[in-house]
Amino acid sequence: MSSVRPLAEIRTEIDQIDAEILQLINRRALCAEEVAKTKIAEGEQGTFYRPDREALVLRRIKELNQGPLPDHTAMRFFRELMSACLALEKPLEVAFLGPEGTFSQQAVFKHFGSSVNTLPVAAIGDVFNAVELGKCHFGVVPVENSTEGVINHTLDRFLTSPLKICGEVEIRVHQNLMGHAESLAGITEIFSHQQSLAQCRKWLDTHLPQVKITAVSSNAEAARMASLNKQTAAIAGLAAAEVYQLPVLETNIEDQANNTTRFIVIGKQDSSPTGKDKTSLVFSTGNQPGALYRALESFAKFGIGMVNIESRPSRQGLWEYVFFIDIDGHSEDPQVAEALDLLKANVNMLKLLGSYPKAVL
Numbered sequence: 118m119s120s121v122r123p124l125a126e127i128r129t130e131i132d133q134i135d136a137e138i139l140q141l142i143n144r145r146a147l148c149a150e151e152v153a154k155t156k157i158a159e160g161e162q163g164t165f166y167r168p169d170r171e172a173l174v175l176r177r178i179k180e181l182n183q184g185p186l187p188d189h190t191a192m193r194f195f196r197e198l199m200s201a202c203l204a205l206e207k208p209l210e211v212a213f214l215g216p217e218g219t220f221s222q223q224a225v226f227k228h229f230g231s232s233v234n235t236l237p238v239a240a241i242g243d244v245f246n247a248v249e250l251g252k253c254h255f256g257v258v259p260v261e262n263s264t265e266g267v268i269n270h271t272l273d274r275f276l277t278s279p280l281k282i283c284g285e286v287e288i289r290v291h292q293n294l295m296g297h298a299e300s301l302a303g304i305t306e307i308f309s310h311q312q313s314l315a316q317c318r319k320w321l322d323t324h325l326p327q328v329k330i331t332a333v334s335s336n337a338e339a340a341r342m343a344s345l346n347k348q349t350a351a352i353a354g355l356a357a358a359e360v361y362q363l364p365v366l367e368t369n370i371e372d373q374a375n376n377t378t379r380f381i382v383i384g385k386q387d388s389s390p391t392g393k394d395k396t397s398l399v400f401s402t403g404n405q406p407g408a409l410y411r412a413l414e415s416f417a418k419f420g421i422g423m424v425n426i427e428s429r430p431s432r433q434g435l436w437e438y439v440f441f442i443d444i445d446g447h448s449e450d451p452q453v454a455e456a457l458d459l460l461k462a463n464v465n466m467l468k469l470l471g472s473y474p475k476a477v478l
């Protein structure tokens with residue numbers, strides 16, 4: 118004799134729990150509406166979205182979670198819940214590198230949840246423009262890929278933009294071949310964004326060495342073009358295959374198994390310290406011997422870890438460079454503040470791009 122509970126009894130309990138969860142969710146939503154009133158009363162209506170508070174809420178959920186749901190799943194529920202609560206306060210508008218179905222759009226939803234309005238734009242520079250001109254509250258742009266390195270357009274735009282970095286989000290990028298051809302042999306041309314083509318270089322050389330390769334403005338645009346001609350195919354994410362109703366011919370064709378793209382959130386707002394933050398900055402030194410060494414020594418002296426360094430042409434003098442750096446910590450953390458003061462004294466130009474919570478999800 119089995120000792121399992123009857124299905125009807127378990128379902129009655131589930132119905133009761135659902136009713137309680139619904140009540141609790143709405144109690145939480147009422148609190149969010151009250152938070153909005155307080156923010157307005159305190160003159161902070163420009164900053165309904167609080168990346169620092171959201172990171173703290175999600176990290177706490179991870180700590181509290183005792184399963185059987187995995188931490189990641191529990192955090193995703195709360196990510197959605199906060200997104201819906203924020204939409205009650207004020208719906209956010211977020212610009213991304215479109216069209217619909219790009220990895221950038223996936224990054225927007227992963228970071229902000231699905232209760233945001235998204236604005237697809239044609240180029241990385243347009244994401245910056247949309248936020249700078251106040252058409253959107255925030256923008257999401259790719260900044261580096263684990264296979265292909267930095268996205269130069271994004272770094273270069275920071276040299277002239279007044280915007281700040283207020284968050285980061287990572288997306289595991291799977292590339293897929295999609296199109297209406299019956300088999301690989303029926304394909305004469307492949308479209309994709311240049312970054313995705315580079316991430317699948319070996320696969321293309323091995324499986325489709327003779328096919329014409331054409332770089333286009335985005336993966337979703339590649340999918341759109343492939344949907345118009347049976348002899349062409351696109352390399353893109355599965356979301357693009359769905360948007361353009363393209364059969365997927367091969368999945369996961371990226372050359373590196375853990376191909377990941379890091380995106381940053383850009384806006385006009387600062388984020389307060391959370392205890393697990395990153396600071397991004399750009400500086401330039403003169404060409405004297407040891408100048409870069411002295412600059413980096415500022416971090417070593419105060420025990421600040423450096424996560425990343427990239428050099429880019431300064432676009433001012435021939436063979437002059439600027440250095441983009443990510444460090445551990447928030448610019449308001451005392452040790453980081455002292456290191457930044459010292460750095461300022463050792464460089465020609467220093468621009469803080471923002472302090473923000475490390476990616477949680």
Ligand SMILES: O=C(O)C(=O)C[C@]1(C(=O)O)C=C[C@@H](O)C=C1
Nearest residue numbers: 152165166167170171199202203
């Ligand atoms: O605590 C706040 O400031 C809120 O607005 C509430 C809340 C939440 O739902 O927990 C919603 C949006 C903010 O981005 C952060 C948190």
